[in-house]
Amino acid sequence: MKLHKESKGTIIVASVVFAIVAFVSTHYLKMWSLAILIPLIMIYGLVFWFFRVPNREILDHKENVIAPVDGKVVMIKEVQEDEFMNDKAIQVSIFMSPLNVHICRFPVSGKVVYKKYHPGKYLVAWHEKSSTDNERTTLAVESLTNHKVVFRQIAGYVARRIVFNCKEGDEAKAGHEFGFIKFGSRMDVFLPIDTEIVCKIGDKTKGGIDVIARMKE
CATH class of the missing domain: 2.70.70.10 (Glucose Permease (Domain IIA))
Structure with a gap:
């Protein structure tokens, strides 16, 4: 999936936040880690989905x-x-x-x-x-x-x-x-x-x- 150039800063921030939360939840909140990680992974995936660039054939138009x-x-x-x-x-x-x-x-x-x-x-x-x-x-x-x-x-x-x-x-x-x-x-x-x-x-x-x-x- 191709990502838009405007995604760079947002994805860097999202990746850092994801890494920190994942580390804390797996090391210090073990019994709650899955409850935290599953929605976090979904949100992280949505960030990538938001910046997708679809492959579209653009035609010429006048009127x-x-x-x-x-x-x-x-x-x-x-x-x-x-x-x-x-x-x-x-x-x-x-x-x-x-x-x-x-x-x-x-x-x-x-x-x-x-x-x-x-x-x-x-x-x-x-x-x-x-x-x-x-x-x-x-x-x-x-x-x-x-x-x-x-x-x-x-x-x-x-x-x-x-x-x-x-x-x-x-x-x-x-x-x-x-x-x-x-x-x-x-x-x-x-x-x-x-x-x-x-x-x-x-x-x-x-x-x-x-x-x-x-x-x-």
């Missing part, structure tokens, strides 16, 4: 809007997007549990025209106000169909580290990685109001693969 993350569609609504679009938009929000792959991918192909990091709160990621109140990074791409598409990485109650590896002027390729969020979070995508939405609330998405919307040329 299609691709799911930027693995997760569950929790919101589809018309909103006013005032940070970049300054217009009405359709917001599609996808919530990621700690068990989902947390790689963040471009939803559309085009050119990165905006990027801004916002410090903030750590409300639970499914809270509606997390889109504007939580720590977050907002990016915008001018798509190959000449539309402005805004998407936002949002830290949650557990997620406390947002990673983004792109800058203004970079090429965006739908389905390809641009960042990572550690441990439970959310991604919002803001699309032009006339976009055809092909997902629905409750859908499970596979980042880089599933089509969530289509834009008119």
Whole structure:
């Protein structure tokens, strides 16, 4: 199993903690060692599972809007997007549990025209106000169909580290990685109001693969 590069520090810390607890439990808490080690091994394994990098065939897309993350569609609504679009938009929000792959991918192909990091709160990621109140990074791409598409990485109650590896002027390729969020979070995508939405609330998405919307040329 291939691990994401963001796993290095977390796995080192988890390994040290695991080794210390395992040593103490087997040497000083012998009668309780199995009760301690079994859940500890499960948690240790989940750390590796969280940072897995799935092998996916990413296709080229023009009109299609691709799911930027693995997760569950929790919101589809018309909103006013005032940070970049300054217009009405359709917001599609996808919530990621700690068990989902947390790689963040471009939803559309085009050119990165905006990027801004916002410090903030750590409300639970499914809270509606997390889109504007939580720590977050907002990016915008001018798509190959000449539309402005805004998407936002949002830290949650557990997620406390947002990673983004792109800058203004970079090429965006739908389905390809641009960042990572550690441990439970959310991604919002803001699309032009006339976009055809092909997902629905409750859908499970596979980042880089599933089509969530289509834009008119």
